[in-house]
Amino acid sequence: MTAKNLVRAITFLIFAAVTLTPLFYIKYGVYPYTLGKTPFFQAVAEIAFFLWLALILKEKKYRPAATPIFWGILAFLAALIMTAFLGVDSWRSFWSIQERAFGVVTFIHLGVLALIISSMF
Numbered sequence: 001m002t003a004k005n006l007v008r009a010i011t012f013l014i015f016a017a018v019t020l021t022p023l024f025y026i027k028y029g030v031y032p033y034t035l036g037k038t039p040f041f042q043a044v045a046e047i048a049f050f051l052w053l054a055l056i057l058k059e060k061k062y063r064p065a066a067t068p069i070f071w072g073i074l075a076f077l078a079a080l081i082m083t084a085f086l087g088v089d090s091w092r093s094f095w096s097i098q099e100r101a102f103g104v105v106t107f108i109h110l111g112v113l114a115l116i117i118s119s120m121f
Helices: 003-019 037-058 068-086 090-095 104-120
Strands: none
Touching (some): 003 037, 068 104, 090 104
């Protein structure tokens, strides 16, 4: 896959994550409004991340620079992971509960997506 095609695919996935995640809905489920959106968003973010890894191996200009945004995201995720380990219930801190589905794992996916956006655009 060429670098131009990788950029197009990553751009499409970013727009899909932003526009399609709120519209994603599973009719049959315990929490149909939240539980379906989180795995969909995480899958789109992971696919974009692996395509971005292939892109930064091909093109050096898409590698993340040491900007304040980069260091801020990294510091926030490091503090979040550390507090999850040191908390009372680290399992719930990492995965959250089904009603919310917004634990540390989802924050890591959000941070990865923010890193991709900040290094590409």
